[in-house]
Amino acid sequence: MKFNIVLEILFVKVDKGPVVAWLKEPEDEQKLDYNSTIVTRRRLHKEAVLSLNINNKDEKMEVDSGPSCSVIQPNAQSSIIDTNISSSTDSRNQDEGIKQLPENTKSSLSPKTPRYVGDLRPDHFSTPRRAKRNLEFVKQRQLVARNAKFTLELRAIALTLHYYSPRAYNFVREEFNNLLPHPDTLREWYMVIDGSPGFSKDSFNALKMQVKQDKNVIINLVVDEMSIRELVEYSNGRYYGYVDLGMGSEHDGDHDNKDEAKSAFVFMGVSLGSYWKLPLGYFLIESLTGPERANLLKKCLQLIEESGAQCRSITFDGAAVNIAMCNELGTQYQFPDLKPSFQFNNMEVHAFWDACHMVKLVRNTLGDRKILYDPNGNPIEWKYIESIEKLQAREGLRAGTKLTARHINFQNEKLKMSLAVQTLSRSVSSALLFCKELNIEGFQNCQATANFCLVMNDVFDILNAKHLASKRELNRGLCSRNFELIKEKVKVYIDYLSKIRDNHGKLIIESNRKNRLLRIHY
Numbered sequence: 001m002k003f004n005i006v007l008e009i010l011f012v013k014v015d016k017g018p019v020v021a022w023l024k025e026p027e028d029e030q031k032l033d034y035n036s037t038i039v040t041r042r043r044l045h046k047e048a049v050l051s052l053n054i055n056n057k058d059e060k061m062e063v064d065s066g067p068s069c070s071v072i073q074p075n076a077q078s079s080i081i082d083t084n085i086s087s088s089t090d091s092r093n094q095d096e097g098i099k100q101l102p103e104n105t106k107s108s109l110s111p112k113t114p115r116y117v118g119d120l121r122p123d124h125f126s127t128p129r130r131a132k133r134n135l136e137f138v139k140q141r142q143l144v145a146r147n148a149k150f151t152l153e154l155r156a157i158a159l160t161l162h163y164y165s166p167r168a169y170n171f172v173r174e175e176f177n178n179l180l181p182h183p184d185t186l187r188e189w190y191m192v193i194d195g196s197p198g199f200s201k202d203s204f205n206a207l208k209m210q211v212k213q214d215k216n217v218i219i220n221l222v223v224d225e226m227s228i229r230e231l232v233e234y235s236n237g238r239y240y241g242y243v244d245l246g247m248g249s250e251h252d253g254d255h256d257n258k259d260e261a262k263s264a265f266v267f268m269g270v271s272l273g274s275y276w277k278l279p280l281g282y283f284l285i286e287s288l289t290g291p292e293r294a295n296l297l298k299k300c301l302q303l304i305e306e307s308g309a310q311c312r313s314i315t316f317d318g319a320a321v322n323i324a325m326c327n328e329l330g331t332q333y334q335f336p337d338l339k340p341s342f343q344f345n346n347m348e349v350h351a352f353w354d355a356c357h358m359v360k361l362v363r364n365t366l367g368d369r370k371i372l373y374d375p376n377g378n379p380i381e382w383k384y385i386e387s388i389e390k391l392q393a394r395e396g397l398r399a400g401t402k403l404t405a406r407h408i409n410f411q412n413e414k415l416k417m418s419l420a421v422q423t424l425s426r427s428v429s430s431a432l433l434f435c436k437e438l439n440i441e442g443f444q445n446c447q448a449t450a451n452f453c454l455v456m457n458d459v460f461d462i463l464n465a466k467h468l469a470s471k472r473e474l475n476r477g478l479c480s481r482n483f484e485l486i487k488e489k490v491k492v493y494i495d496y497l498s499k500i501r502d503n504h505g506k507l508i509i510e511s512n513r514k515n516r517l518l519r520i521h522y
Contacts, residue, residue, distance in 0.1 A: 158180050162183065225264070225265050226266060228261065312347075316353065386408050401425070403423065432446045433447075
């Protein structure tokens with residue numbers, strides 16, 4: 001079936017609305033069959049839309065396939081096309097007429113019901129009724145094509161919302177007709193970052209971007225070793241589970257004499273001026289000596305410096321190998337000549353023991369030794385803390401403490417920080433003094449134990465300060481208003497802890513457990 005019309009696209013006009021194509025008959029008529037005409041028309045329209053997208057990359061628009069995708073019936077009269085052309089021209093003239101109105105006239109016009117999401121303006125949300133109506137309009141529209149790529153803004157919104165609450169993400173996704181990407185897609189986006197052992201290039205690139213935004217980025221470097229399950233697996237042509245120091249696995253051949261990884265040595269940066277933290281790298285190890293750890297630490301500090309950030313302190317637990325690591329860099333932990341810092345590229349870096357870990361070690365020392373002696377020679381005994389727990393269990397009431405059998409039998413939960421902090425706390429100290437005042441049998445000589453619990457409580461408050469609005473005076477952040485007070489308190493606590501002795505009369509800071517109290521007061 002043939003007819004004498006050949007379609008040509010003369011121009012394409014976009015004004016926050018559909019693509020409008022004006023068609024005309026050619027000067028010299030050609031004989032084309034119906035199918036070839038349809039194919040030609042669709043091809044020309046596709047080319048026009050493609051050129052439009054290229055010329056307007058930064059504009060958000062809705063493209064209407066409208067008249068260009070309608071089917072022209074055989075033997076159709078040209079008057080149909082003329083009618084379409086005239087109607088399109090009239091609508092264009094109407095738009096231009098509106099543009100020529102004065103500003104006060106345009107502002108008085110009520111916003112028309114939008115045909116496309118791209119037509120929405122702030123006026124469409126000026127009243128609650130309009131906002132509700134247009135929000136429903138947005139929710140009912142198919143905003144993303146089946147094979148379209150998600151924009152960076154939509155990716156950021158989806159990842160952030162899903163991070164804070166997967167349930168809330170699923171609810172929002174259902175409300176907006178599955179506009180947001182599927183959770184499986186989010187998991188694929190999470191897996192884009194290379195997670196191989198070593199220092200992460202993606203993490204340091206992110207740190208560089210943060211430096212460009214904040215200019216002055218100061219971080220604390222947290223160093224820790226975590227035990228992992230010993231297991232070797234084969235996947236994607238290589239073995240996983242062997243020692244890997246970030247230089248690629250050396251175990252693609254003979255595996256008979258290779259070492260399996262027992263721990264992960266991790267580096268993480270924590271911002272001192274904002275609320276974010278960033279894993280910088282990890283290494284699968286069997287064991288590392290102090291000098292070997294020091295080499296990795298220096299490499300990490302160098303990468304941080306190259307990114308533009310500043311690392312002013314490091315934090316680690318009380319393992320002896322970590323002390324050896326810092327000694328390699330220039331620190332000194334011999335009481336009273338303490339030097340808990342070292343120089344790196346003309347910048348002083350302070351080394352801190354983790355306060356939570358230190359409190360657990362002090363609790364372990366008292367729980368294992370059962371008895372210590374304060375500077376005045378009075379006994380600090382574990383049995384009084386046990387007596388408080390037994391009294392509470394017998395009476396069925398708590399003496400204002402959180403002590404339970406778990407706090408007393410902590411051997412299977414040594415890593416539980418809350419058990420240690422709640423044991424050596426102000427509430428336990430007050431409970432011991434209260435029992436002494438009531439002349440309850442078994443609490444006559446508990447004064448030294450109560451004082452020790454109170455000192456450890458105050459020391460932990462100082463080391464665990466987070467903000468200035470704390471109700472506890474010593475738990476407020478260090479500032480000019482409380483600097484002198486905390487300074488005097490620290491001197492008193494250092495003098496107290498440095499003179500505690502074991503049951504043989506030897507100072508704790510000179511015994512084989514010297515680091516446990518030394519790290520608290522250095």
